[in-house]
Each structure stands twice: as C-alpha cells, then as structure tokens.
Amino acid sequence: MKNLIVRTIRMIILFITISCSQTSPYHHTEDFDMPLITKNNEMNSSGNFEALIKLNAEYFKKAGAMGYDEGKGLCFLNVANVNSTEGDYERAHILLDKAGESLKNSENNFHKAKFYDSYAHYYSHLKQYDKAIIYSDSALFSLKKAPDSELKKKLMPRIYTNRGTYFAWKGQLGNSLKNFHKGNVLEKSAYSNCMVAQYHLYTNRLDSAGIYALRAENMMSRHKTPDVERLWIYYTAGYYYNEINQYDEAEKMLKNALELSIKTRLTYSFHIKDVYKALSDLYRKKKDKEKAYFYLSRYLEEDSRLNESRFAAINKTTDSFITEAKKESDQRENDLWAVGILVIIILSVSGMYIRKNIRLLKLKKKNLKTETDRLKNRVYEKKLQEVTELAKRNDSSFLMKFKELHPEFISRLLIINPDFENSELAFCALLKLHFTSKEIADYTFVQHKSIQQKKYRIRKKLNIEGDQDIYEFLDQLEKTANP
Template identity: 65%
Template sequence: MMNQKTTDVESLWVYYTMGYYYNKVNNSEQAEKALKKALEINIKTRHTYSSHIKDVYKALAELYKKKNEGGKAYSYLKKYMEEEGRSDASRFAAMNKATEDFMLEVKQESDWHKNDLPLFIALSISVLTISGVYVRKMISGLKQKKNTLKEQTDALKNRVQTKQLEEITELAKRNDSSFLLKFKELYPDFIKELLKINPDLENSELTFCAMLKLRFSSKEIADYTFVQHRSVQQKKYRIRKRLNIPGEIDIYDFFENLTE
C-alpha cells in the first residue's frame, strides 16, 4: 500500500486489517493507530456506508474494552450498531429491488399469451416464496445479533455508570468542589427536576440534595462536610420546605423517585 497507489477504500481495508491483527496479538498501541487511520480515511472520503467502517467501529470497541476504557468502548459499540442498522436497511432495499426487477423482466418477456400465464404465475410464486424464506431467516439472524449487541452495549453502559458513580462518591467523601459538576454529568435530569420545583435553589442546596440522592446518611454528610449532625438535620428540614416534600414521605425515597 505504501509503495503503490491504492484507492481510499483499499487503504481503509488495509488499516482495518492491521488494526484487527494488532488487537488480536494484544498490541493495543499499534492497533489504535491503525484503526484510527482507517477512521481518518473514512471521514476524509465521507464513505459513510463503507462496508468496512462498521467493522472498524467494532474493532475499536473491542480494543477499548480490553484497555478498560468503558466510555470509549461504549461509544464505538453504539456507532457500530448504528452502521449495522444502515447496512440492514440497504440489504433489504437491494433484495426488494432485485425481486421487483426479476418480476418486471419476466412480465416484459411474456407476450401474455394464455399459455404463458401459468408459467409466469409459477415463477412469481417461486420467487416470492424463496424471498420470504430468505427474509425470515435474515430477520431471525438479525434479531439474534442485535439482542447480543444490545446486551454488550448495556453491559458496557452499566460499567461506565458504575465507574462514574464510584468517582463522584469519592469526590463527595473528599468534599471536593468538583462533586456537583460531575454529579450533573451522571444525573443531568435530577438537577433539572429540582430546579423545576424551585428555580431559586443554590448550589450548596443542590449539592446537599445530590448527597441525599446518593443515600449518604446524616452522619456521613456531617463527617464529609465537616459540620455537626444537628446542622445536617436542620438542612434536611429546610430542603423539605424548599421542595414542598410532605412530612410522611421519606426524603431519600423522594430523591430516588424524582426522575422516574
């Protein structure tokens, strides 16, 4: 490829193959370089529906999964599934077009004599039957494949969320100023719902609500924020009033169910 002039599609295939190979022999650095090069070629040529680009996405997902980079692995697996969906649509469209062309060709070649009609009907039934069987098999295979991919995607997504949850929990325990920012990234709807109820909530109150969402006890909140236990109880009372939480509702359950 380096010594001869090759098309972009051929180069993309070569880089993908190199990346796939290096990934299999656990040379993650070379695998990442080759696969990223394949992506660059795809972007440059804008071959959005290249037959290899979905495989590049899948290879990158597997690479980052090995490297325990769950966020990147999930992102590329999601892109792979999107490309698969486009490929499936293209395959179905091509099959329908081929069937229609065949039927039209048979119809045009026939003079529509009485004797030709049974033959035309028989051919039509055969084509439709074969197409139907093929479609059913294809749909069954695609469903199974997509279910497997969905399970992999959900597993990766859960791993990413678990890791993020562990990180923001540690930030809360250290009383880190970036806690609320990271919390918003993991639970964006939670903060939005709080502000819908009371737009005047301050950051300190949002931070307190976030800690209750994570089910920290009053003692834990007092220890992590360096205040007295009584102060935390008073804050809980004020938050109830600010958010109109009825006295009979457990405050932890309120925050747990806020975005459901």
C-alpha cells in the first residue's frame, strides 16, 4: 500500500512537471513581445535610434533573466533592422545570425514572421530583390498561421507594403501594385496611401498619384502620424505638385519635409538628401538658379558628411548593445562556478571553444567584408551592363537608371551648369560610358554631324578648354566628387 502511494505521488509530480513545462509558444506575447515591439516601433518612427538600441539592451537583459531566448532574438532583430536601414550590412548580417540562433527552436509563428521580414528588409537594401521576395513569402506564410493579435494586425500590412517595393524594383509592376493595395486596405493610413502614390509617381501615372497623395495628406492632418512617415508624405506630395507644375504648393510641402528631415537628420539622413534634391529640381524649373545651386550643394554635403556621422552613432550604440549581451552571457557562465570542480573543467573547455569561435567570428567578419565588396562589384557590373543595353536601345528609362549608377556624376554636371536639360544630361551620360560619336549617332538615330555639334555645345556649357579631351574631363568629374 505504501509503495502504491509513493508511485502515485511520483506520477502526480511528473504530470505537474510536464504540464508546467508545456507552455504556449505565445506565453510572453503580452508581458514582453508587445511592449518591446510597440516601444521599438515608436522610437524607429521618431528616428531616435540611439534610444531604440538602449531600449533593446534593457529588454535583452530582461529576456536573459526570464530565460526567454526568443526575446533575445527579437532584440537582435530590432537592432539588425537599424543597421540594415543605415547601410551597415556586415553588422546587420551578424545580428541577424544571432537572432536566428535565438529563434531557431521557436514555435511562435509571429517570431518567425519577424525574422523572415527582417531578412527580406536586409536583402532589399543589398538590392537582391529575388532573395527579399523569397524571405517576404516566408514571413507572410508564417504570419498567416499566427493567432490574431495586435502585433499581427500591425505587421501584416507592412509586409505587403514592403513586398510592393520589392516587386516594383524587380519590374513586376502588377504584383507590386497588388501588394501595395493589400497593405493599404489592411492599414488604411496616411503612410499606406502615400506608398500607393509613390508607386504611381514611379510609373508616371500622375492622375492616380494625385488621388493617393492628396488622400494621404488629408489623413495626416486628421490623424496622429509619426514624424518619419509625415516627412515621407510631405515629400511625396511635394514631388507630385512639382510634377504637375504647381510650384508654390510643391515648395510648401517640400519645406515641411525639410523641417522634419532636419529634425530626424541624425538617423534618417537619406530622407534629407532626397528633399534637398527635390527642392533643387523645383527651383531649377522655376528658373531660380541661385536656390537650385544652393540645394544641390546641400544635397552633396549631406551625401558625404552625414554618411560618416550616422555610421559613427549607430556603431557606438550597437557596440554597447553587443557588450551588454556579452556581459549577460558572461554572468551566466560565472554563476556556474559554484557548482564545483566539474563545472570549472567544463567552463575551461568552453572558454577554449569560445576563443576558437571568436577567432572564427573575426575570420567570418573578414570574409563577409570581402564578400560584400565582391557583391558590390557584381551589382555594379550588372547595373553597368543593364544601363549600356538601355543606351543602345535608346530606351527612355536610360537616364533614370544611369542616375542610380552614377548619382554624383549628374549632380556635378548640374552644379557646373544648372540649366542642363534632360536630353543634354543623357548625352553626357553616353559620353561617360565612352560611346563614340558614331555609336551615339547610330543608337539615337541622328546624323554624325549633329553629334559633333552637341559635343561642342556641351563643351561650352561645361567650360571645357579647347585642348582638353571631353571624355577625360567627364571621367575626372566624378572623381572630384569623391576625393
């Protein structure tokens, strides 16, 4: 009888232990995931990245105290997204790998969706849109399997909107518009309408762009909208008004965007560059050469100066985050010493293993940098080939694609002479690609004599000395922009 009672008690204890261990994968949604992601998104939208990284460092410690590895993974993802946005792709990849280690055993489909969406975001910045779409597919698939929650409700439309961007850059405009509309239907915000407007501006459908740009503007005035999203809406509206030649309204919108760009300049410097460039284009169309030159100069200054300062700020705060993560890991190791001699031996062996891993990590970082450089070269060569083919076909999108390949070149031309027409800029681009006069004549279907006359006019506009080779001058032009 006594043995039966003992066995029964053991069975009860075992049952309770198993029951307690089988917690839901969504157990910490309310007490950890929700507050972290909500605060993180608020700081991201305000452009306060330094506070964002400090927030994630605090939650990383909290996750460690809770034994919540998935929580650590979310922190890594949040900081990885910051580095992707700011162009530090090597650091972003390392943080994404760390997030993957923390989330690899998670059964939480929201966590999986966040992880895949972050990788899609990362690859989109590398302009590897095929990979971005593949990861975005996985994010969407995982999120659809997650239970309904406020987190799911907010992430779903942003995934669709991001997919719209990836498909647009891939040239799959039908899929792009479909995803932009899905995101807009789900979110119904000023920002989601603004992104649809951006699509129509990108495809030069000004009537449709106007509908969504004005709707975004009206919604922004009626609802609270984060600074960074307001900036994008003002910029889009200003861009639209400039396209339809309503210069006063365009100036008003772009000046509003400029104020917000300055406010968030420490982290969202890529926005302020766009605004300066749009203002320069506006004043060039208004034939205000002085202001056109001023904003072009500011554009170039921001392109070089802020590029360095933003990396310094992000690197400093990210290093602090990684240091805190290591401290938490070291603390857990130190606590094990109290177990006894056996644990000391294990830790010694672990220390050797960790040192080996650190060496491997350094080697991996070096290899990642080499791979990144190789990737940049491959991307450049592919773009160069694409631009060359467009030039040979006399395609109307040639100049736009050339600007993506050599943005400083066009800017330098406009600084020397803001009166350059698009046709003249396109001609200079052909010379930059080292096409001969005969080749340019053949591709543009004009007589060789006309090409020589165009060269003469370009030389005058650029004040090129009579004995200087025009090809050599244009080659040196971009180098002076990047000393």
